[in-house]
Amino acid sequence: SNLPPAGLLRPLPIPTRPWSHIALDFVTGLPSSRGNTVILTVVDRFSKAVHFIPLPKLPSARETAQLMTDHVFRLHGLPTDVVSDRRPQFTS
Template sequence: KTSNRPPDGLLLPLSVPSRPWSHISLDFITALPPSKGNTVILTVVDRFSKATHFIPLPKLPSAKETAVAVIDHVFRIHGLPTNVVSDRGPQFVSKFWREFCKLLGATVSLSSGFHPQSNGQTERANQDVERVLRCLASNNPSSWCQQLSIVEYAHNSLPVSSTGMSPFKCSLGYQPPNFVSTESEVSVPSTHALVQR
């Protein structure tokens, strides 16, 4: 019997970035409980520093909506990438997305359906944020969106094995401080509530 499987080929590793935010990978976390009108997280990982942005969205976006999200939340801060890695979701295989990346001067790298590990950094970031949000929002699943900023900050504060430093240190050149104890006395109670959220 003949095999329907594609022929084995060489798996080529992704190129190694030489600077922060030149090579990014994207993926979505879907089917989340509604939280502040959002049910999806767009995860964007810098392949150099492993710094990550978690962007809440109301629904699985179109290619154009994805482009707007990365412009508004990533490119305006870090500049334009030269390479964008993603899975083969409809947003990323569309003509609009290919033209958008071409206009940026960025190459598009799609992970293979037979080798999804090529987008593994983003998959791992998704697993991490899902695990942490599950713990933080266990009593109130619809509160995950309020926790997302602090989860991103914590994620980017922890050292990663590949660099031996945190994504913040690797991409910014310094380590921002951790939040101080929420047990401190404060004269304005609303500040305590904001930091504690």
């Protein structure tokens, strides 16, 4: 792997308002439904509200940024904190 070690785990900051702290993940390996096989999940860690964004395939980092802008940031503004795994879509 070309990624540096993840380091020690730290507690996540506690959100104080909706959509200030979000968590992102991709659900993959799904059977095709209307041409989509991937779901981008975006969870507000304060309210537990969620956006499910269906996709035909895993997006690039640039496409992921555009999806977040179109489906999340335009509705809720920019978050203070984003938690994700270390997929290339989030680290590129």
